[in-house]
Structure formats: structure tokens, C-alpha cells
Amino acid sequence: MASSSTHSFLLLFPLLLLLSTVVDSGSAPTPAPAATAEKYQKWCQVASDSQSCIKVIESIPGIQEVDYNNASKVADLCMHFAANKTTEAKGAADTLLAAAKGKPSSCLKACATDIKSMAEVLVNLPAGQDDMNAYLTFKDVRAKFKDEKPPACEKDCWNKTSSSSADETGIVDKFHDIWNVAKVGNMQINYIFPWPDSDDDDNIL
Ligand SMILES: *[C@@H]1O[C@H](CO)[C@@H](O)[C@H](O)[C@H]1NC(C)=O
Ligand SMILES: *[C@@H]1O[C@H](CO)[C@@H](O)[C@H](O)[C@H]1NC(C)=O
Ligand SMILES: *[C@@H]1O[C@H](CO)[C@@H](O)[C@H](O)[C@H]1NC(C)=O
Numbered sequence: 001m002a003s004s005s006t007h008s009f010l011l012l013f014p015l016l017l018l019l020s021t022v023v024d025s026g027s028a029p030t031p032a033p034a035a036t037a038e039k040y041q042k043w044c045q046v047a048s049d050s051q052s053c054i055k056v057i058e059s060i061p062g063i064q065e066v067d068y069n070n071a072s073k074v075a076d077l078c079m080h081f082a083a084n085k086t087t088e089a090k091g092a093a094d095t096l097l098a099a100a101k102g103k104p105s106s107c108l109k110a111c112a113t114d115i116k117s118m119a120e121v122l123v124n125l126p127a128g129q130d131d132m133n134a135y136l137t138f139k140d141v142r143a144k145f146k147d148e149k150p151p152a153c154e155k156d157c158w159n160k161t162s163s164s165s166a167d168e169t170g171i172v173d174k175f176h177d178i179w180n181v182a183k184v185g186n187m188q189i190n191y192i193f194p195w196p197d198s199d200d201d202d203n204i205l
Contacts, residue, residue: 039068046187053180071188075134078185082178083122089115089174110152111171117144135193138186154179
């Protein structure tokens with residue numbers, strides 16, 4: 001039994017090799033799973049909690065195929081993903097704010113403000129932006145948040161779900177994802193156009 005299965009494996013092996021060669025030549029190479037996990041881990045080193053950073057980064061459409069060193073592409077995807085999430089989050093926050101009729105909880109208020117700041121910079125990103133445009137956009141994001149390190153929604157509300165509704169928790173979680181993705185994008189831009197030392201405060205994104 002053992003020898004016959006060994007035998008059929010030996011027969012099968014060249015066939016598998018042949019098949020995989022044929023398949024490989026027809027499609028773009030994809031990184032092995034281990035390499036992919038390592039890629040997300042490295043990008044997420046800037047995040048305060050890398051587990052939730054990895055979870056959101058790996059959900060970005062198109063990121064799986066991007067090379068580890070392709071800072072330009074990673075930054076671009078991060079910014080567009082952050083912009084998309086910000087549009088979603090702003091819609092949800094505006095609805096909750098309206099429902100709160102002028103008496104929002106402190107977290108809803110903080111998160112709505114932070115999301116609005118993000119939206120002011122990110123919502124009108126051109127689809128095919130170049131690195132300089134990405135740099136300038138991130139410069140604006142950094143300027144928006146330079147007096148809030150980290151933003152109140154991230155610092156005071158993340159994980160503190162005791163008194164908030166499920167809807168409110170959803171907004172906090174969305175901003176947390178946006179912030180993680182922005183941090184990763186900010187670090188990637190820094191590889192292309194380093195932020196000036198005076199500006200290079202880890203807490204600014
Ligand atoms: C980065 O990725 C983009 C799009 O996938 C590609 O066009 C570009 O050549 C890549 N750049 C590098 C340096 O690999
Ligand atoms: C952002 O949203 C646009 C429009 O829905 C979509 O085409 C694009 O793939 C999204 N980009 C990212 C990175 O999520
Ligand atoms: C937030 O919650 C996650 C998941 O429960 C946990 O891993 C993380 O350490 C918490 N972060 C903070 C800042 O409390």
C-alpha cells in the first residue's frame with residue numbers, strides 16, 4: 001500500500017510540476033501566503049494595534065498583488081480606501097448627529113468632527129494621482145490633525161464601548177480603520193518624500 005502510493009506520487013509529481021508551470025506562465029505571480037502575511041505585518045508596524053491594522057489593510061481591494069516595496073502603490077491604495085471609508089463614515093455620523101438633536105454624546109461629537117476633518121481632505125482625490133499629489137494630500141491630513149495627537153475619536157473612544165450604542169460603536173470602529181490605513185499610507189509616502197525632521201513626530205499620524 002505504502003509503496004504503491006509512493007509509486008503513484010512519483011508518477012504524479014512530474015505531471016504536477018508540468019501543470020504548475022503551465023498555470024504560472026499564464027497568470028501574474030502571487031506572493032506565497034507567508035510572504036503576504038509578513039508584508040501586512042511590516043506595513044502595519046506603524047499602527048498602535050497591528051492586529052486590527054492588518055485586518056483592515058488586507059481588506060483593501062487590489063492590495064494583495066502589490067509588491068512589498070511599492071510604496072507609491074500602497075500609499076495610493078491606502079488613501080483611496082481611507083477616502084471611501086470616510087465617505088461611508090460621514091454618512092453614518094451625519095445620520096446619528098441628526099438623530100441626537102443637538103445633544104450628541106462626547107464620542108459621537110468627537111468622531112463626527114474627526115471624520116469631517118478627514119473628509120475635507122480626502123473626498124476629492126483624483127483617481128490617477130501621482131506621488132506628489134499623494135504627498136500634498138497627506139500633508140493636508142497631517143496639518144488637520146497636528147493639534148490632536150492622536151485624534152479624540154481614536155484616543156478617547158476606541159475600545160470604550162460601555163455607554164455607547166451599537167451605531168456609535170460602528171462609527172468609532174470605522175474611524176479606527178481609517179486612522180490605521182492613514183498611518184500606513186503616511187509611512188509609505190514618507191519613503192518617497194521624507195517628512196521634514198521638524199514635522200517627523202510619530203504622533204502626527
Ligand atoms: C507599483 O505598482 C504599480 C501598479 O501595480 C505598477 O504600475 C508600478 O510599476 C509598480 N512600481 C514598482 C516600483 O514596482
Ligand atoms: C473606492 O471606491 C471606488 C468607487 O466605489 C472604487 O472604484 C474603488 O475601488 C475604491 N477603492 C478602494 C481602494 O477601496
Ligand atoms: C482594543 O481591543 C482589541 C480587541 O479586543 C485589543 O486587542 C486591543 O488591545 C485594545 N486596544 C486598546 C488600546 O485598548
